[in-house]
Amino acid sequence: MTAELIDGKKISQEIRKGLEKEVAELTAKGMKPGLAVILVGDNPASRTYVTSKQKSCRAIGMESVLIEYPADVSENELLNKIRELNADDSIHGILVQLPIPPHISETKVIETISPEKDVDGFHPINIGKMMTGQDTFLPCTPFGVMEMLKYIGITSEGKHAVIIGRSNIVGKPMGQLLLNENATVTYCHSKTRDLKSFTKQADILVAAVGRAKMVKAEHIKQGAVVIDVGMNKDENGKLCGDVDFEDVKDKASYVTPVPGGVGPMTITMLLYNTVKSAQNRLNNRNDK
Numbered sequence: 001m002t003a004e005l006i007d008g009k010k011i012s013q014e015i016r017k018g019l020e021k022e023v024a025e026l027t028a029k030g031m032k033p034g035l036a037v038i039l040v041g042d043n044p045a046s047r048t049y050v051t052s053k054q055k056s057c058r059a060i061g062m063e064s065v066l067i068e069y070p071a072d073v074s075e076n077e078l079l080n081k082i083r084e085l086n087a088d089d090s091i092h093g094i095l096v097q098l099p100i101p102p103h104i105s106e107t108k109v110i111e112t113i114s115p116e117k118d119v120d121g122f123h124p125i126n127i128g129k130m131m132t133g134q135d136t137f138l139p140c141t142p143f144g145v146m147e148m149l150k151y152i153g154i155t156s157e158g159k160h161a162v163i164i165g166r167s168n169i170v171g172k173p174m175g176q177l178l179l180n181e182n183a184t185v186t187y188c189h190s191k192t193r194d195l196k197s198f199t200k201q202a203d204i205l206v207a208a209v210g211r212a213k214m215v216k217a218e219h220i221k222q223g224a225v226v227i228d229v230g231m232n233k234d235e236n237g238k239l240c241g242d243v244d245f246e247d248v249k250d251k252a253s254y255v256t257p258v259p260g261g262v263g264p265m266t267i268t269m270l271l272y273n274t275v276k277s278a279q280n281r282l283n284n285r286n287d288k
């Protein structure tokens with residue numbers, strides 16, 4: 001069997017087309033969706049991602065503001081900027097590009113962003129809502145993965161989903177969203193013994209560890225759906241995922257490529273959340 005590709009670019013395009021219409025409608029009602037991105041320091045990879053987020057916003061008619069600080073900006077200055085953006089009616093989404101320098105508390109930054117503008121879905125209030133199945137902003141990467149599964153018609157109910165990785169922004173919420181869709185979920189991580197014994201049981205395997213090409217054919221079950229969240233550099237400095245694509249492609253039923261898989265979906269769901277935030281704001285205004 002040769003696996004089918006899950007084309008994140010194509011799925012993204014379709015979703016973004018729908019969003020573009022919503023943006024036009026919101027703009028006509030005086031509620032043009034606006035995203036503020038804060039970049040601290042000059043990590044080249046972060047800059048690339050941020051530029052790509054801005055371009056994607058503008059391509060569908062949204063407003064996008066970039067706020068840059070040198071790496072030695074004080075925590076207070078950053079938090080005050082976030083408070084200012086919380087109060088700014090033209091801004092519906094606030095994203096502080098991670099990682100941030102170690103002298104600034106990531107927890108404080110995330111908790112200072114108003115939950116209504118937390119389009120990353122990282123605020124504890126929004127995480128709590130996600131856990132209890134309430135409507136909220138879902139973290140963009142796992143949300144994008146769920147949309148990819150939906151697009152190819154893969155249901156999660158009763159399936160065994162195995163996640164490799166337990167980060168707060170990808171692994172943990174990924175498992176929660178799959179659980180919300182009635183999958184049986186197993187989390188694996190760096191302390192897991194006999195990783196393969198778990199991954200081989202997966203109907204849906206999500207790799208989110210950050211180790212280049214670590215998932216091989218021997219890790220997966222015949223016909224598994226393999227989702228690659230990794231963004232690594234291979235030995236030649238080329239972008240590659242956590243999955244050894246060439247190795248698994250004849251054993252999996254579906255596999256996501258890197259690039260062109262989960263990455264573009266992450267940005268698409270960020271746009272989605274920002275549009276949703278502007279819509280929420282409009283609804284609140286009309287309720288008053």
Ligand SMILES: Nc1nc(=O)c2c([nH]1)NC[C@@H]1CN(c3ccc(C(=O)N[C@@H](CCC(=O)O)C(=O)O)cc3)C=[N+]21
Pocket residue numbers: 048049052095096097098099120140231239258259260261262263264266267
């Ligand atoms: N507050 C915050 N929110 C984030 O969502 C966030 C963050 N911080 N920090 C960094 C990570 C990383 N991330 C990516 C998004 C899209 C691609 C993406 O579009 N990748 C392209 C390739 C890009 C390339 O060629 O380098 C692809 O997979 O096809 C990658 C990585 C969002 N992140």
